[in-house]
Amino acid sequence: MALELRARVMRITRDFFVSRGYLEVETPLRVRVPALEDHIDAEPSGDHWLRTSPELHMKRMLCAGYGRIFQIGACFRRGERGERHLPEYTMLEWYRTGAESADLIPETLELLTAVATATGKTVFDGVDVTASPRVLTVREAFREWAGWDPVAVFDEDRFDVDLVEKVESMIARETGPVILMDFPVARAALARLRPEDPRVADRWELYLGGVELANAYTELTDAVEQRERFHRCAEGRKARGQDIYPLDEAFLSAIQSGMPACAGIALGMDRLLMRLLGTADIRDVVAFGEG
């Protein structure tokens, strides 16, 4: 029953994007260089790595002129295993040129509504996916539930622990989708900073029933800033004793040649299926969870 639902949801998702003029694409699973992220580790594969995300290749396609692309495929992250994590999982990722992250909010909610309606499950665990979302900034959420402002002074350890223990546990009480937006610059990843307030990134996360489902950016298109961020990230990884990956020069030269203004989003398909199936264990939505 879970696998039938899974196949159906994949089909509905593809139809949704195709009907909106998106091109389905496939980018390499084995990559020369994994994307540099503070806390994501890649699995080696011979003289390559398994991708942790299709982000950099999909952005190269945007630079090459594709305007609307989506991909559903496996991603691999070393050491991630838990009720909501598998070291190999399925990501839906889509990009749109000429858009900002805010434009992806209605589109994402429409996708969820389309999937939920077609599978007859618009309400799960008391959370109505079709309800209008509660949108709040990270600063508002932390002031209200954790009692401090991570935008004014960022403390990484405190931020992560409070996000999980205080903020996400309160978000779990909401009866509709929740959008947490404007992350502190230290958690900008590959998002553009807000021109009107460069202390925060134009990035949001969607939660359903307290479970983080999707992560969206107005994409950083500035090659110089991108290179700096990669350097900073590599330094941080080195200091923490993590593997250091070389810079993805193919990606950097693609955005150097001109990257269109765009927004992109990644959504964990397994997590969405967990919500639809009403299970807390990610292994319930895949055929082989032992991997």
Place this chain on the structure above:
Amino acid sequence: MYTTSDLRKGLKIEIEGQPYVITEFQFVKPGKGQALYRCKLKNIMTGSTLDRTYRSTEKIGKPDLMQKDMTYSYPDGEHFVFMDDSTFEQVTVDVDVVGDFKYFLMEEMPCKVLFFNDIPIDIELPVFVEKVIVETEPGARGDTATNVNKPAKIDNGYEIQVPLFINEGDLVRIDTRTGQYADRVNKR
């Protein structure tokens, strides 16, 4: 010291001089954030519970715990006396530590006693103990269904749920981990 990669359900750790066992364990990782390990902990001595979240860089205390094979000897007021199988030394264990196991302890029973800094804090019994049913209503005639239960008492008054076919005088096996009926021992 333990690292976060050692953490799992059932592991015993030490926090501020107290021994804890991990009763629930969850790996979490907020978007773009670091891996976190959320634990629900139970104090082995007091039974009180605690929530703790660890980061991958943290080190976790390893308690000085030792488990010894001991044989149960006799009750002594609010205490129970065990004998160390290798040194023959006698050790007195408090009734609070023994808990409901007091209903299942029998003379000469091989047990394991857990010591924290040389103080007995927990005991382990054989998984199954055999006890005679001293009191139960007769089951309905001819009814051999095993999914319908009735109350029954063993010699010290401890009550368990047993299938209808169990009669007074029957020898049954009880699972000491759950305190529940396991099966009937065939009469020899």
